[in-house]
Amino acid sequence: MKKIIIIFVAILSSLILNAQNRYEKEMQSALTSLYESKKLQDYKKIANKFEQIARIKKEKWLPQYYVAYSYTVMSRLDEEDTESRDLALDKAQEYLEKAKNLSSNTQETIILQAYIFQSRFFIDPNTRLSSFEKTSKAILDAVELYPNNPRANLIHGIQIFHKPAFLGGGAKKAKPYFDIAKKLYDNDSQTENSLYPYWGKNTNDYYSEQCN
Amino acid sequence: MLFIIIANSFLTLTAQTHISGDIKNTKGLPLDGANIYIKDSYDGATSDVEGKFNFETSTTGTQILVVQYLGYNSVEKSIDLSKNNNNLSFILMEDTSSLEPVVLIAGSFDASDEKKAVVFKPMDIATTASASGDIYGALSTLPGSQTVGEEGRLFVRGGEAYEAKTHIDGLQVDVPYLYRLQDIPTRGRFSPLLFSGTMFSTGGYSAEYGQALSSVLLLTTNGIPSEDKINISLYSLGLGLSQTKVLKKSAYILSLDYSNFKPYFNVIPQITAWKKPPESFYSTLAFVTETKNDGLNKTLISYNRDESKILYPYYGYDQPNTLISLLNNNVFIKNSHKQYITDRTKIHTGISFNYDKTLIELDTIAIDDKLISSQLKTALTTRFSNKIELSYGGDLFYKNYKETITIISDESDFIFKDFQGALFAEAQFSPSPKLAFRLGVRGEYSNTLNSSKIMPRISLAYKINKYSQFSSAYGIFNQNPEFQYLKFTDKLDPETANHFILNYQYKNKNRVFRVEGYYKKYDNLVTYITENINSEDNYQNNGFGYAKGIDIFYRDSETIKNGNFWFSYSFLDTEKLYKDFVNSATPSFFSKHNFSFVYKQWISKINSHIGMTYTFASGRPYFDPNKPNELFLSDKTKNYNNLSINYAYDMSNIAKFPVTFYASVNNVLGSKNIFGYKNAFNTNSNSYDLIPIQPQADRFYLIALFITLNK
Numbered sequence: 001m002k003k004i005i006i007i008f009v010a011i012l013s014s015l016i017l018n019a020q021n022r023y024e025k026e027m028q029s030a031l032t033s034l035y036e037s038k039k040l041q042d043y044k045k046i047a048n049k050f051e052q053i054a055r056i057k058k059e060k061w062l063p064q065y066y067v068a069y070s071y072t073v074m075s076r077l078d079e080e081d082t083e084s085r086d087l088a089l090d091k092a093q094e095y096l097e098k099a100k101n102l103s104s105n106t107q108e109t110i111i112l113q114a115y116i117f118q119s120r121f122f123i124d125p126n127t128r129l130s131s132f133e134k135t136s137k138a139i140l141d142a143v144e145l146y147p148n149n150p151r152a153n154l155i156h157g158i159q160i161f162h163k164p165a166f167l168g169g170g171a172k173k174a175k176p177y178f179d180i181a182k183k184l185y186d187n188d189s190q191t192e193n194s195l196y197p198y199w200g201k202n203t204n205d206y207y208s209e210q211c212n
Numbered sequence: 213m214l215f216i217i218i219a220n221s222f223l224t225l226t227a228q229t230h231i232s233g234d235i236k237n238t239k240g241l242p243l244d245g246a247n248i249y250i251k252d253s254y255d256g257a258t259s260d261v262e263g264k265f266n267f268e269t270s271t272t273g274t275q276i277l278v279v280q281y282l283g284y285n286s287v288e289k290s291i292d293l294s295k296n297n298n299n300l301s302f303i304l305m306e307d308t309s310s311l312e313p314v315v316l317i318a319g320s321f322d323a324s325d326e327k328k329a330v331v332f333k334p335m336d337i338a339t340t341a342s343a344s345g346d347i348y349g350a351l352s353t354l355p356g357s358q359t360v361g362e363e364g365r366l367f368v369r370g371g372e373a374y375e376a377k378t379h380i381d382g383l384q385v386d387v388p389y390l391y392r393l394q395d396i397p398t399r400g401r402f403s404p405l406l407f408s409g410t411m412f413s414t415g416g417y418s419a420e421y422g423q424a425l426s427s428v429l430l431l432t433t434n435g436i437p438s439e440d441k442i443n444i445s446l447y448s449l450g451l452g453l454s455q456t457k458v459l460k461k462s463a464y465i466l467s468l469d470y471s472n473f474k475p476y477f478n479v480i481p482q483i484t485a486w487k488k489p490p491e492s493f494y495s496t497l498a499f500v501t502e503t504k505n506d507g508l509n510k511t512l513i514s515y516n517r518d519e520s521k522i523l524y525p526y527y528g529y530d531q532p533n534t535l536i537s538l539l540n541n542n543v544f545i546k547n548s549h550k551q552y553i554t555d556r557t558k559i560h561t562g563i564s565f566n567y568d569k570t571l572i573e574l575d576t577i578a579i580d581d582k583l584i585s586s587q588l589k590t591a592l593t594t595r596f597s598n599k600i601e602l603s604y605g606g607d608l609f610y611k612n613y614k615e616t617i618t619i620i621s622d623e624s625d626f627i628f629k630d631f632q633g634a635l636f637a638e639a640q641f642s643p644s645p646k647l648a649f650r651l652g653v654r655g656e657y658s659n660t661l662n663s664s665k666i667m668p669r670i671s672l673a674y675k676i677n678k679y680s681q682f683s684s685a686y687g688i689f690n691q692n693p694e695f696q697y698l699k700f701t702d703k704l705d706p707e708t709a710n711h712f713i714l715n716y717q718y719k720n721k722n723r724v725f726r727v728e729g730y731y732k733k734y735d736n737l738v739t740y741i742t743e744n745i746n747s748e749d750n751y752q753n754n755g756f757g758y759a760k761g762i763d764i765f766y767r768d769s770e771t772i773k774n775g776n777f778w779f780s781y782s783f784l785d786t787e788k789l790y791k792d793f794v795n796s797a798t799p800s801f802f803s804k805h806n807f808s809f810v811y812k813q814w815i816s817k818i819n820s821h822i823g824m825t826y827t828f829a830s831g832r833p834y835f836d837p838n839k840p841n842e843l844f845l846s847d848k849t850k851n852y853n854n855l856s857i858n859y860a861y862d863m864s865n866i867a868k869f870p871v872t873f874y875a876s877v878n879n880v881l882g883s884k885n886i887f888g889y890k891n892a893f894n895t896n897s898n899s900y901d902l903i904p905i906q907p908q909a910d911r912f913y914l915i916a917l918f919i920t921l922n923k
Contacts, residue, residue, distance in 0.1 A: 026254050044245030045258040048280075052249050052256050082721055087283055124722075136438030165864030168441070168922035 061103035150184035232266035233300030355763030356414035364397035370759025370786030371426025416685025419652030447916035507551030527892030757788030
């Protein structure tokens with residue numbers, strides 16, 4: 001009898017363990033694909049995957065966060081259609097709100113929020129001048145709060161990089177931020193195997209190169 | 213132990229079922245990137261460019277398959293996994309709730325810098341070639357308003373300049389233009405850079421606004437800037453300095469400007485004989501504070517001093533020119549506050565103060581015009597649901613106008629004082645994203661004129677499909693007569709206009725096409741006889757008239773990369789019997805056909821922005837007193853042509869600090885334009901001489917350097 005109970009408990013726990021593992025496994029594989037993604041189509045795929053995980057794990061902030069992130073990247077890659085870019089960002093914002101509500105980790109959500117604002121602005125900078133102030137403010141706040149986060153520095157760098165030189169922007173002014181971000185990425189204890197946000201290294205390398 | 217291994221492997225090695233198919237929209241086009249998944253499982257896939265998908269699932273039995281695509285309605289389908297689930301076909305319908313809701317646009321050009329639905333943007337004003345940085349100059353390239361070269365003010369749909377009112381953050385600006393003598397064009401007092409939003413309405417506007425027969429221009433000042441900076445501008449007419457300072461939850465922007473036309477007029481000859489070319493000093497302080505509950509408090513203080521002297525010819529007489537000197541001092545102060553007072557109700561309050569004093573001296577005559585006015589405003593907006601919104605509030609105005617005319621030492625005063633009160637309520641219903649309508653009413657009372665007016669306003673919009681919509685508006689608009697009449701008599705009634713507007717708009721991405729037809733009926737216009745100018749009974753509300761026409765606008769910022777252009781054409785048919793008219797006629801300001809083409813291009817290779825504006829207007833009527841009364845205002849000037857260009861060059865890379873070079877030429881081709889004719893009796897020939905009214909010079913040049921210093 002005792003033996004049967006032990007076996008029963010073991011099966012049950014393995015079932016629970018399995019479910020837990022399944023989440024980690026799905027996240028892990030999704031993240032691997034995320035960091036390998038290059039084209040818009042890849043990101044669409046990965047956004048769908050994260051969304052599916054997010055739907056099942058409604059209580060976890062990370063899947064919600066990655067849906068928001070994937071859609072933000074999509075809006076940046078889609079060069080043709082203003083409307084669909086805005087639509088993607090609407091979706092990103094929707095999922096970021098979910099992540100904000102679930103997580104006590106405000107660091108990454110604040111930074112992603114700045115990234116979303118920036119993406120929105122970049123869709124059509126000429127016509128969105130008023131959101132420029134809001135965007136700049138969100139980015140400056142993010143860097144001020146988390147000076148040691150590589151992503152905050154990266155986004156700040158991008159903002160300065162694309163700002164016209166007569167407004168105090170340009171590659172030269174942006175370079176220090178990419179340099180800081182590079183150092184922070186290199187010293188980041190997070191690895192690609194962790195579920196914690198790790199994105200931005202390649203983008204940072206790309207911009208660093210542009211500054212040389 | 214064995215059990216556990218078996219159990220584990222059983223769980224991971226369950227049977228896999230294959231699912232495949234394709235996804236299209238209602239037009240039969242494949243949807244690439246759609247999400248297909250088994251509900252409440254991790255199993256799913258993304259469709260490829262051909263809309264095809266396939267994946268394996270470990271789930272069994274009857275499951276729900278969900279197909280999802282951004283901007284489309286999701287589809288759910290129950291599937292039995294024991295059967296064949298290959299080659300499933302799905303057709304997705306576009307989600308109409310993601311449709312941009314229909315907007316009430318009849319009569320309005322919105323340039324609020326919001327995410328969507330923008331036709332005209334604040335930046336457009338600063339970069340329109342013919343405008344030379346003037347808000348009103350840029351707006352005159354839009355349909356419905358027209359260029360009146362010797363005025364520089366806004367003339368909207370057969371309405372005179374005084375019929376168009378400017379509001380800053382909801383508060384009326386009584387004297388928005390610089391003071392200029394007759395036949396010399398003016399410009400706006402306020403720099404376009406002060407504002408983040410511009411809403412230009414050419415008719416049918418909301419009940420929130422009154423005291424304007426034709427048009428309102430609603431300007432919204434900037435919010436809190438993001439960083440400190442100092443801007444320096446050096447231009448051929450003067451220099452400007454502005455400092456932006458961001459504090460904890462607030463910011464201020466202080467600007468000082470000085471301009472003097474003297475050096476310019478020394479180089480470029482003008483037809484007017486200037487004794488003292490215009491010299492102006494201009495300063496503004498804008499202070500913005502964030503308050504609790506999403507509140508924003510904005511203060512604007514502006515002071516402007518402007519002085520000039522000209523030698524004015526005595527037409528028709530053999531006398532030397534007379535010296536006319538002009539000195540204007542203007543103060544505008546306003547504070548406005550916006551915040552949520554409950555979850556659903558937003559309050560907007562404001563208070564403003566205008567002070568304007570103009571002193572004109574010629575020979576032994578001195579005319580001293582002084583206006584002191586103030587406005588108190590409260591407006592609330594309550595949102596009951598997505599479908600119903602109610603706005604309500606009121607205004608209190610105080611006006612105190614005094615003109616003192618001194619001839620040698622004989623002084624006479626002409627005074628007009630008035631308290632006005634207004635209440636408005638307006639409900640907006642949007643039963644579906646396709647339909648919206650607004651019903652409003654405004655009541656105005658004027659103490660001195662002893663008049664009360666009730667004005668209904670109605671606006672309606674219906675969306676035909678994703679890209680096109682119809683809108684229409686109707687309203688009654690009243691405006692008290694100008695001080696130039698009220699100073700002689702207060703026995704006048706407000707003038708009245710009724711607007712009927714029908715609008716069609718097509719908007720796809722960054723292309724906008726719109727056509728608007730309108731009919732405007734004027735009543736109670738002030739009439740008088742020039743000979744008895746001082747007599748009180750001379751002024752009556754006996755005038756009337758109409759204006760009707762079609763405005764066409766096409767704007768495209770999609771076709772040309774980094775470039776955009778717009779066309780506007782206005783057809784105007786208007787006649788009035790007002791002022792001292794002997795017959796009903798088209799007033800001398802208005803041309804039948806107006807056409808503008810504006811083009812702007814950013815060329816990143818050479819860090820340059822180029823722009824051009826071409827404006828055409830058919831001839832304007834003028835009065836030849838040598839002809840009989842039946843031919844009153846029946847002559848027409850020749851057509852008006854103006855091609856203007858501008859060029860901005862970002863030379864930061866060369867200069868090693870942020871600096872932009874700017875140059876513009878108005879009327880590059882030097883077309884000899886004639887705005888109209890004045891007349892003067894010639895005692896020698898015993899007939900009237902016609903004197904052409906012309907631009908001050910054929911061309912106008914502007915060169916500038918803009919420098920920005922951060923921190």
